Amino acid sequence: MPEGNEFEPKIVAFLCNWCSYAGADLAGISRMHYPPSIRVIRVPCSGRVDPFFILQALQQGADGVLVSGCHPGDCHYLTGNYVARRRFAVLNDLLEFCGIEPGRVTFAWVSASEGERFAQLVKEVTEKVKGLGPNQKLKKELP
Amino acid sequence: MSRSEKLRQRAKELLASKEVAMVIGYCAGSKPGLSQPAFITRPEEAQRLIFDSTCSQNLANYLLKVKNSGKVAVVAKGCDSRSIVVLLQENQIQRENLYILGVGCDGVVQNGAKSVSCLACQYPNPVIYDEMIGDEVEKPAPDPIVAKNDKEFEQLSSAERWQVLSEDISRCIRCYACRQVCPNCYCPVCFVDASMPQLVGRTHNLSDNMAFHIIRALHMAGRCVECGACHRACPMGIDLMRLNRRVARIVRERFDSVAGVDINKPPALTQFNPADPQEFIK
Ligand code: SF4
Ligand code: SF4
Numbered sequence: 001m002p003e004g005n006e007f008e009p010k011i012v013a014f015l016c017n018w019c020s021y022a023g024a025d026l027a028g029i030s031r032m033h034y035p036p037s038i039r040v041i042r043v044p045c046s047g048r049v050d051p052f053f054i055l056q057a058l059q060q061g062a063d064g065v066l067v068s069g070c071h072p073g074d075c076h077y078l079t080g081n082y083v084a085r086r087r088f089a090v091l092n093d094l095l096e097f098c099g100i101e102p103g104r105v106t107f108a109w110v111s112a113s114e115g116e117r118f119a120q121l122v123k124e125v126t127e128k129v130k131g132l133g134p135n136q137k138l139k140k141e142l143p
Numbered sequence: 144m145s146r147s148e149k150l151r152q153r154a155k156e157l158l159a160s161k162e163v164a165m166v167i168g169y170c171a172g173s174k175p176g177l178s179q180p181a182f183i184t185r186p187e188e189a190q191r192l193i194f195d196s197t198c199s200q201n202l203a204n205y206l207l208k209v210k211n212s213g214k215v216a217v218v219a220k221g222c223d224s225r226s227i228v229v230l231l232q233e234n235q236i237q238r239e240n241l242y243i244l245g246v247g248c249d250g251v252v253q254n255g256a257k258s259v260s261c262l263a264c265q266y267p268n269p270v271i272y273d274e275m276i277g278d279e280v281e282k283p284a285p286d287p288i289v290a291k292n293d294k295e296f297e298q299l300s301s302a303e304r305w306q307v308l309s310e311d312i313s314r315c316i317r318c319y320a321c322r323q324v325c326p327n328c329y330c331p332v333c334f335v336d337a338s339m340p341q342l343v344g345r346t347h348n349l350s351d352n353m354a355f356h357i358i359r360a361l362h363m364a365g366r367c368v369e370c371g372a373c374h375r376a377c378p379m380g381i382d383l384m385r386l387n388r389r390v391a392r393i394v395r396e397r398f399d400s401v402a403g404v405d406i407n408k409p410p411a412l413t414q415f416n417p418a419d420p421q422e423f424i425k
Pocket of ligand 1: 366367371374
């Protein structure tokens with residue numbers, strides 16, 4: 001059992017309705033174990049994930065963010081994830097440039113059949129964010 | 144005939160023949176060594192026009208404000224012309240309502256020194272024009288100091304980069320002058336003003352400031368022409384070009400695209416290629 005004072009990261013996960021959310025669901029109904037660190041927000045498509053959502057999650061106290069959508073070619077809207085991929089690429093490079101630790105925000109493709117992959121991903125992301133420690137850079141300290 | 148004389152003459156002719164309803168250019172400012180935008184509608188006023196290194200404003204910014212005034216002539220340096228290309232690509236203005244008077248530019252000055260954006264400029268000549276006033280100028284060699292500073296910054300550790308940027312950006316007073324002067328910021332409701340829901344906090348604490356600056360840079364990705372107008376407008380002297388240069392480089396290296404140079408190639412972030420690199424995605 002973890003000690004009571006061990007850092008348990010809070011991770012906001014933006015999951016696309018058609019693939020990753022279904023993947024998470026499959027992990028659930030298959031009773032796979034993964035850390036209870038994620039708070040899922042279901043979005044219609046990874047293309048709906050405005051980079052601002054990611055920053056706002058960090059501002060409001062998330063320690064990490066996971067963004068996941070369908071594999072390229074599998075998008076329910078055909079090209080939503082391709083367009084999102086460009087946006088995420090710029091955001092990812094820009095966050096790194098600004099000095100946000102790599103791994104604070106993770107992008108992944110997970111399909112509806114990849115329940116196991118989803119559980120594994122959450123484990124990895126949780127470990128990574130644990131290693132980074134609490135998010136302090138973008139967090140907004142409310143007065 | 145000097146370039147300014149030629150400019151005045153052409154402006155006069157265009158207005159007298161009613162080919163255009165207005166010429167947007169520069170005239171002398173309120174103090175010696177300063178210039179300001181001029182909106183000339185009568186041929187006899189054309190003699191107020193000037194063009195020199197003090198003419199730093201990006202005039203493309205005004206095209207959106209006069210887009211219902213009929214056909215307009217505009218004086219355009221390299222960066223202004225690239226902003227015009229972005230506005231045309233995004234269907235904000237009509238090419239047939241525009242007459243572009245191209246001018247080569249040797250860099251503009253701010254407080255007596257060459258503007259930092261001009262030190263890295265690779266497009267001193269207009270990329271699109273109806274006629275050139277004067278000759279094209281030679282493309283300058285990029286300033287080694289800018290490249291060196293950028294390299295040094297990128298070699299800092301993640302924590303150090305955050306430190307340096309934080310110190311700079313925490314000084315932002317959220318006056319939005321950078322947004323106001325940007326020729327390619329034109330959303331009727333800017334994300335910073337949105338209130339239903341409120342997207343970004345209006346305070347100037349570091350968290351809100353960083354969120355503002357990161358999103359601003361992202362919104363300009365593939366669209367920022369590195370004219371430096373925002374940088375020169377900032378009353379706090381925040382190094383906005385550092386972010387702008389970085390974003391332009393990301394777009395150039397990842398998507399092989401430079402903002403506003405090719406009218407037939409839409410802005411990079413409105414496009415995709417199934418083969419786009421995705422090494423950062425798990
Ligand atoms: S962001 Fe700044 S440098 Fe880029 S186009 Fe706008 S004003 Fe010019
Ligand atoms: S002009 Fe400078 S101080 Fe004003 S909002 Fe932009 S960066 Fe901040």
